[in-house]
Amino acid sequence: MVYQSVAIVTGSCAQIPKDAQEKLGIKVLPFTIQMDGNSYLDDGIALPSSQIYRVMRSSNIAPTTAPPSNGDYLRTFQSLFEEGCRDVIYLSISEKLSSDYHAACGVADLVNSNYPDNKVHVVDSAGAAIPQGFLAMEAAEKALRGMSAQSIVQWLEGSKVRAGLVASLDTLEYLAKGGRIGKASRFIGSMLDIKPLLSLVNGVVMPVAVQRGPKKVLSVILATVKKAVAGWKRLYLAVLHADDKQRAEVLLQMARGIFQVDDIYLCEITPMMGVHVGPGLIGLGYYFE
Template sequence: MIKIVTDSTAALPEEYVKRYDITVVPLKVAFGDEVYRDGVDITPEIFFKKVKESSIFPKTSQPSVEEFYQAYENIFEKYPDTEAIISIHISAKLSGTVGSANAARELLPQKDKIFVIDSKLTELALGVVVLELAKAVEKGAKVDDLIALAEKMHLHSSIKFTVDTLEYLYRGGRIGAAQAWMGSILQIKPILELKDGAIEPVERVRTKQKVKSRIIELTKEYAGSDPVKIAIAYSDNYEEVLEVAQEVKNSLNITDFYMGPFSCTILSHIGPGSWGIIVFKEV
């Protein structure tokens, strides 16, 4: 038996978590002294309500070593015949979550059965990989197969997204003050990507409509006519992003389609009005 552990940035709907018995270790979101477990004590709806009501910017933190230790120990106690745990998480360039997972692994007598993977991804991109690993486990895949599949999916992915304001990226330490100030003054709407586990700039445009058109165009260019899995993430703009989803669905050769909200952890760094498209070429 192989069990899968991930973190709350995978933004997995509860139905999938239950269906595949996936263990999700939550990151934390704090508004001042109020600390919430992502996906447990706070949802995107509650997050946006707090953002509107509070002058305090949210901060995030990784799960503790103890929380990972407890998660692994619980699996071994509940399933004594566990052969391996695949623990796959948000990119190490974005969070210290992988470090906590590795530190917890070292404390357990069954450490040789725990395989911690830096997905180099996050959000629904990580979520889709987790689901594919879970499906592969059901089909009898071995540990080496699962590790190889996770790497292949990362290498055959494209993640483009945009933010409505640069302030959250600045507050989260992702860009400098000058960039944030210039972006605000010029009303620049950036197109960003997750590349090799880090956030990188792609282009800058001046209007929301141009951002929408360009991200869809870049998505089509990457996908071509190949069969692809698509995931679309949104913030507080479901209706707007639903239009994007329809256009993408009508244009690409899609084998699997997912759409859902960003996790509160990631929303803390990108803010309201953000959305993105994730493409996985079939591997």
């Protein structure tokens, strides 16, 4: 891990590529997945996404997820202080989607009381997946440049409104099962005719556009993101998919043509996120300034 006085920590749901984790010194805590009586780390190795989707398609088994344990938070925060970091910033998934934020806050209070010269700061990203990851990567860049923890926290609080995701799901079934469907619930039962495009608004799943039929979904995703990032001077993009690499490749080429951005991530969402959206998701995540 790259040494710095301010350490950035986040969860595996943030989709941060391994090379970026190493280059920027970001510590990633894996969530866990419970399936058929077994528990797996959300690292893409213990339980590949393909296995989860195969189970979800072929059985009634409903996998569940959990944030890191209190012990995981505690060991991570303490070890970073022992390594010489003065401050730790933990960037959580939206507190409206998971207990991650509140669990990290509880452990941070304990650690801060034992390390009076250090501090753990917990920030709610109000997002998930790659928008959360973009914020963590930008925060890590600022930490490497010597920005103070307080300034980074302030930047995160003001910048999370510029990170987002627009995605289409094959079904809303899995979001509904996990209790994370938010205001998209009104579309349940109509998915054969209507493809709502979903986003996270103030940390809650919200429909941002509606498309009838699947043919123009990718074009509507791009148009919706283009409107959201209008006037951008710096733009980061990532194509996300859940067991749909073929359409993801198409969306990647379309995005390059519209935004003229060469460095666009293409990634399958982590198994933990896949549990909640199910196979067939396709979307475009962004951060802009």
